[in-house]
Amino acid sequence: MKMDKKKAVLQSYEMVRDKILNGQLQSGEKITEEKLAADLGFSRTPIRDAIKRLEYEGLIINKKVVKPTDKDLRNIFQVRMLLEGYSARCAAIYSSADQLSTLAECVEIGKSGSYDEIMDANEKFHQIIVQTSGNDRLIDTINRMQSIIYLFRKTVVFYNRPFLIEEHEDIFNAIRDRQPERAEELMKQHLEKDLDFCLHLINSQN
Amino acid sequence: MKMDKKKAVLQSYEMVRDKILNGQLQSGEKITEEKLAADLGFSRTPIRDAIKRLEYEGLIINKKVVKPTDKDLRNIFQVRMLLEGYSARCAAIYSSADQLSTLAECVEIGKSGSYDEIMDANEKFHQIIVQTSGNDRLIDTINRMQSIIYLFRKTVVFYNRPFLIEEHEDIFNAIRDRQPERAEELMKQHLEKDLDFCLHLINSQN
DNA sequence: TTACATTATTTTGTATACAATTTATCTATA
DNA sequence: TATAGATAAATTGTATACAAAATAATGTAA
Structure with a gap:
């Protein structure tokens, strides 16, 4: 049986995304890599990737949680x-x-x-x-x-x-x-x- | 006067993209981070980012240069x-x-x-x-x-x-x-x- | 005080080392 | 010969350290 632990990037991505979607991270809030890394218990490297993906989706812009107009x-x-x-x-x-x-x-x-x-x-x-x-x-x-x-x-x-x-x-x-x-x-x-x-x-x- | 040297990620991105667009990197060719890094003279870190961006754009899929059908x-x-x-x-x-x-x-x-x-x-x-x-x-x-x-x-x-x-x-x-x-x-x-x-x-x- | 320049501080960018995983190679066995 | 399993090689994922850049804070001259 294969355990397939999710990789840190994916976990980070999903966690941050969910925090945004359920309001734990509020619109306009500033994101910093180090803080998130400490929060989630990973190093900055996978966090960076995750943030980039969220930027790609438009949930984060300029290191800030998007506030859609x-x-x-x-x-x-x-x-x-x-x-x-x-x-x-x-x-x-x-x-x-x-x-x-x-x-x-x-x-x-x-x-x-x-x-x-x-x-x-x-x-x-x-x-x-x-x-x-x-x-x-x-x-x-x-x-x-x-x-x-x-x-x-x-x-x-x-x-x-x-x-x-x-x-x-x-x-x-x-x-x-x-x-x-x-x-x-x-x-x-x-x-x-x-x-x-x-x-x-x-x-x-x- | 501002010199504004381009960052390694951007340079890498542009160089790889251009290589793909002008055929130096051919459709189907395998991309490896280390090889590119050596080629372009950067470390793997910015190369990774560049590749990810090219993946977003669809020019690279599965570490291979896209061959559009x-x-x-x-x-x-x-x-x-x-x-x-x-x-x-x-x-x-x-x-x-x-x-x-x-x-x-x-x-x-x-x-x-x-x-x-x-x-x-x-x-x-x-x-x-x-x-x-x-x-x-x-x-x-x-x-x-x-x-x-x-x-x-x-x-x-x-x-x-x-x-x-x-x-x-x-x-x-x-x-x-x-x-x-x-x-x-x-x-x-x-x-x-x-x-x-x-x-x-x-x-x-x- | 305002504005500007200068210095600290924070944050991001890059390089590098090592771990985990994937892929390739090899060997033994049916 | 083909195949499964083991081992080695290549490649990617992650952590960390340091450099560069951006931002905040401080001090000083007008």
Whole structure:
């Protein structure tokens, strides 16, 4: 049996990322390699790599935990609309029976699941659709935005955005009925509403 | 006066990248940190960082210089069509007088410039259009693909693809005449032709 | 006091040594 | 000969020390 201890870089990356995502490291907070290294019990070397990866994902900028502005949020969602809209179109054309039934499951769980289950199902819903594009570049681009997206998806689900599940269902139906144009359009609208909801929340909080 | 010697990471990154782009490091070739370090006269530490960055850009995969397949090429161009198509639309709506005249210049140089000038002008043409989106995420996503795109743009210009300049001119006209739909459509068609040309070249060479 | 220059201090960049892991080579056995 | 296992070689991962650079603090002249 293989123990496969995770390497220090990976551990560091995941720990720091999670600290950012759950708020232990707050927006705007300064990151220093040495401090983190001491904190996590590794040397600076793997920490550096981890930070670089987080910078790559946009969670850290200039050694500071990112504080996404309205504009950032809009930008991210604009890219998502383009790429995921296209993906939804692909899903309507190419998705397999398996993929369809998994999508259906996600919609169901969205209606009746627990908080965590809903979180997972929603993420999976989008993920499967993106997969159907069969385009690794596209998938990679979306994945890179995933952490920041997660930051907001949490908000959306936590505050229980109205019609979210219904919209997923509509998208699913369009995909199942093989209506590419409609699937794309619905996905774009769906993301636009997510964006508006997020923006509204952010601006009412500050 | 400030001397600002470039740091070893940056130097390494640029040197390795250029070696890949101009063929000194060939597709499929194995990269080892130590060998590169000895070659470039740095220690392994900055080399590692440089390699990681090249991996992010997709020029190195699994410690090997990337050998883009047809599928990779198609994937990249699909993403470009989505993002640059959208950008062309933005350009038709938002571009400034300055941006327009620079675009016009690029088209002109494309008609009468030297090989190097044409290369630069073509790159600039696309870059300006992408800028008009005002979306840093989108710009960043395109820039990350830039190295690999460059690899192919060289081919396209070198073999003097027919109608390339004419297509740029058409796109420019649509932008200047504030026709967003048309600009987007033309940009997509333009990229599709680039893709076909590249694919054709690649497959006739091997 | 303000502004500037100078000095400390912190933080990052680089080199190097060693550990862990992966990959290649070799040998014994079926 | 092929294959599994062991051993050696190459390569990567991590820790640490020191150099360079950036940032903060201090003092001094206007």
